[in-house]
Amino acid sequence: MTGYPLLDVRVTTPRLELRGATDGLLDELAEVVRAGKTDAEPPPYDDPISLYEPDPDLRVAKWRRSIWRGRGTVEPERWRLYFVVVVDGQAVGMQDLIGVNFSTFGTVTSFSWLSSDQRGRGLGHEMRAAILHLGFAGLAAKEAGSDAFVDNHSSNAISRALGYEPNGSDWDTRQGEPAVLNRWRLTRDNWEQRRRDDIQLHNIEACGKYLPLS
Numbered sequence: 001m002t003g004y005p006l007l008d009v010r011v012t013t014p015r016l017e018l019r020g021a022t023d024g025l026l027d028e029l030a031e032v033v034r035a036g037k038t039d040a041e042p043p044p045y046d047d048p049i050s051l052y053e054p055d056p057d058l059r060v061a062k063w064r065r066s067i068w069r070g071r072g073t074v075e076p077e078r079w080r081l082y083f084v085v086v087v088d089g090q091a092v093g094m095q096d097l098i099g100v101n102f103s104t105f106g107t108v109t110s111f112s113w114l115s116s117d118q119r120g121r122g123l124g125h126e127m128r129a130a131i132l133h134l135g136f137a138g139l140a141a142k143e144a145g146s147d148a149f150v151d152n153h154s155s156n157a158i159s160r161a162l163g164y165e166p167n168g169s170d171w172d173t174r175q176g177e178p179a180v181l182n183r184w185r186l187t188r189d190n191w192e193q194r195r196r197d198d199i200q201l202h203n204i205e206a207c208g209k210y211l212p213l214s
Helices: 023-034 056-071 123-138 153-161 188-193 205-210
Strands: 010-012 017-020 078-087 090-100 107-114 143-149 165-174 177-187 200-202
Touching: 010 123, 017 123, 023 056, 023 078, 023 090, 056 078, 078 123, 090 123, 107 123, 123 143, 123 153, 123 188, 123 200, 143 153, 143 165, 153 177, 177 188
Parallel strands: 107 143
Antiparallel strands: 010 017, 010 200, 017 078, 078 090, 090 107, 143 177, 165 177
């Protein structure tokens, strides 16, 4: 137990575990961030984000501060659950679940990254399936959204495989340059058609008590 119940929420699948992003787990993951293993080509993140910081020590410091701020923001208008992805006991990435006006609309979105030396193994699909299970089965979400730059082929392919449908496009910037985003939408009905029975939720009652879900 961590002393803060939302950090005790976990999601487990046969291949990985999502654990609440405690400072101890962030310590383990900091070396991945410092080594620049969060990046990809073409750049996957929209601005602003600490992971584009070129100085390794500043990058880790800014990354930690952004998570600390986000963990402390739990409002009806916006909340965010941060999880560290653990595979075979090793911290290899992050998978977050975000609610924006959840009590009104019942919608969630997600954000994730995976260490570059762990990619190409299907873990990106598995961790997103895990966080969707938390959103739909655990929190009774009505819909999930996602977006990715049009040249982020792996993220777009994962959305398609998980049952998301195209939901238009938009503009954003990455490293100061404009780029086009694909937007995706997953309804509860589409998720139910692909619902898995091998994903387990742990300590989920904390979400009902400490998140403004209704």
